[in-house]
Amino acid sequence: KAKKAAGSKAGASYNMALQDTDKGVVTRFPPEPSGYLHIGHLKAALLNDYFAHELYKGTLLLRFDDTNPSKEKQEFQDAIIEDLALIGIKPDKTSYTSDYLETLYQYCIRMIKEGHAYADDTDQETMRDERMKGIASKNRDKSVEENLAIFEEMKKGTETGKKNCIRAKMSVDNPNKAMRDPVIYRCNTDIPHHRTGTTWKMYPTYDFACPIVDSLQGVTHALRTTEYTDRNPQYQWFLDTLKLRQVHMWDFARMNFIRTELSKRKLTKMIETGRVWGWDDPRLPTIRGVRRRGMTIPALREFILKQGPSRNIVNMDWTNFWATNKKEIDPVAPRHTAVELKDAVKVNVINGPATPHTEDKPKHAKNPAVGLKKVAYSNHLILDQEDAKLFKQDEEITLMNWGNAIVRKINGSNPITDIEVELHLEGDVKKTEKKVTWLSTDGQELVPAEAWEFDYLITKDKLEEGDSWEDFFNTESAKKTDVLCDSNVADLKDGDIIQLERKGFFRVDKAPKDGKPAVLFGIPTGKSK
Ligand code: ATP
Ligand code: MG
Ligand code: MG
Structure with a gap:
């Protein structure tokens, strides 16, 4: 009953946002397998699931956004699959951005050939500074031939290749800094990919891969947290430039909690430095952590669905989270x-x-x-x-x-x-x-x-x-x-x-x-x- 009530609140907002899309809805949850899922991720997963499966008779895709082998591991991928199953989220299909590496490579070649991308060996610091100031890179007007040749060096992971990256030729000085020639490919020869091994020496960035794969996979509605709002025009630019099928964007608020860190990078550091006992430490906001602390699955689902898809970012305190759980455990816990x-x-x-x-x-x-x-x-x-x-x-x-x-x-x-x-x-x-x-x-x-x-x-x-x-x-x-x-x-x-x-x-x-x-x-x- 609680789930229904929570759902109808989310449903009302969604209905407003997504009129006329009553069938053929396809959503996706795109975790990077770079850590265990936390309750923030669960909000994204549950909203996509709710949207695809409860509001419409649609399709939910689980897509591992796995294009940075330095951060990703099989262990994380397996844990994400297990945790989603535990919560009762059943994706209709599981896929991997890494399955699209050949396709994305071809799209990048096309971008270069059509004059929409260029190779750049400007060092990181200078590049950041130029982007801030709206200054064009000295490499912006290299020839297609030169760019293609460097892209091949990158593919082989040679010294020249590793010094370069590929940038989309969007804008030098757009007021939206996300539009200032974002990087779309870079080398990574440090560590084999957990799925594709050493086949690839370079990988597309999320900014490039996400719109293309969303479009190719038939995603109709891409839900993203509001910190991506500035990058929406960029996403749109890729779809338009590559003449790909359109995808509707919907932004929702990140879930934050007081006195709690949700960044995977920081959680990883806490674990690696022995400050906590592991990804399932009862003090962590991971799904495993809160479960180990005694959170039940129905209460967890109810609490998160109740938040709805609003765009207002709030720093929640834990009171309601645990009060929701108490309602669940009090009537049945033996004394x-x-x-x-x-x-x-x-x-x-x-x-x-x-x-x-x-x-x-x-x-x-x-x-x-x-x-x-x-x-x-x-x-x-x-x-x-x-x-x-x-x-x-x-x-x-x-x-x-x-x-x-x-x-x-x-x-x-x-x-x-x-x-x-x-x-x-x-x-x-x-x-x-x-x-x-x-x-x-x-x-x-x-x-x-x-x-x-x-x-x-x-x-x-x-x-x-x-x-x-x-x-x-x-x-x-x-x-x-x-x-x-x-x-x-x-x-x-x-x-x-x-x-x-x-x-x-x-x-x-x-x-x-x-x-x-x-x-x-x-x-x-x-x-x-
Ligand atoms: P990192 O912590 O390393 O920045 P991330 O939180 O972006 O990683 P992903 O695996 O890329 O982790 O996230 C998967 C999905 O979960 C994305 O759609 C992301 O927007 C969403 N998400 C992540 N954190 C939150 C949060 N706190 N609240 C709601 N959704 C979130
Ligand atoms: Mg991410
Ligand atoms: Mg992130």
Whole structure:
């Protein structure tokens, strides 16, 4: 239902933007296999999918934009395919820009022959400066023969070839700098391409390849993030100059989040320098990262589709993201109990059951379908130091899901080592101020676990132009607390989502195994983080 509602909002905007195109719609999602997908990419993927498959009976293409072997890898390509499948996005066809390298080469030859492109060996810095100032390159008027000869050198990856690039002859001084003779081909002999090996020593740029391949593949609507808006006239120029079939452009806003870096280059650096644990680190905004942190797929889809295809760039905070997830997990997450290991307070229940016993209790008070768990009762308990520290002599407290007890003796201070309580089960649980979680140490085998809580990786809401993320990197973003859990935790599996009473929701990153503690990751609920 949520998906429908979210969809209809996106649908209304799309209908306005794309009147008269009710059939034959073809969209594409063009990731570069240079990293794992993040939630920003997912917005692009879901919009294309929604547009092709839900709004129209159209076609969604997945096209790997793989023309820069220095950044791309098979590992990334495989991960992107897996992640899209996981989210439920089913492209009708998967293709690769690298399948078009011969075709693009031919188009470039045509551009040169028709006088629309030239070879340029101007060094990068000078080229940048000339483009800024609107100065023509000294190579702009080379002959077709010379340009073709250099292009062949580039194809072979010779020294001369490597010094050159090919530029489209668009404009020297157009007010839109994207139109100032953009580079369309350059050499790359550093590293073999993960699909085409060493066949090619030069590769087309995205600016050149994208309009041509979009047009050849029958794409009717190219959705791009608004940072490409300046490059739309350039895209159009290629289609017009090469007399290719037209493609409608539609720009939508990038999705940004506070205290979060979404650039693949920067995420790669965080991983390579060991600042985080890998592409699936629970602190990263990758699909794998947020999943590992406990985001569910329905909530992820709902959250992103709800954003719609608007063009307004907003720096979102994470509150709604995690609140959407909480609605999903709260009704179904089994409830368990944990006590912090450090300074756990031993409790002697003076009138407790002489022999330990267990009872079957619901794992979720409001949802019997979640099933039953075993709760152990005895006269030996532990509870959190945090809680015991607040007890007063002869105070009546509530042992949650058991009943009231009166604190009769408190031994030790800072930390308290042990206490004695007297059960007072006929007491009114509504009248006590302190309701505490507890675990019986007899009658069950407690399960050790590491409970991890995570914080943002970046300490500033929005990095400004000129800010280096490295200067605002949070080096204390992961905190581990050792806990003991009720015996039922032994049956949990990797990926299960639970609630530890009064502590919060957790995803089981590693189930307890061979005496090793379980690893639990705290799931934000939208309240603070
Ligand atoms: P980089 O981070 O290296 O600049 P990229 O984000 O452009 O890479 P691509 O693989 O080229 O990564 O992106 C695939 C698609 O996802 C593109 O259509 C791109 O516009 C879109 N996209 C990327 N980031 C976001 C974002 N934050 N919000 C929405 N769409 C995005
Ligand atoms: Mg890109
Ligand atoms: Mg980019």
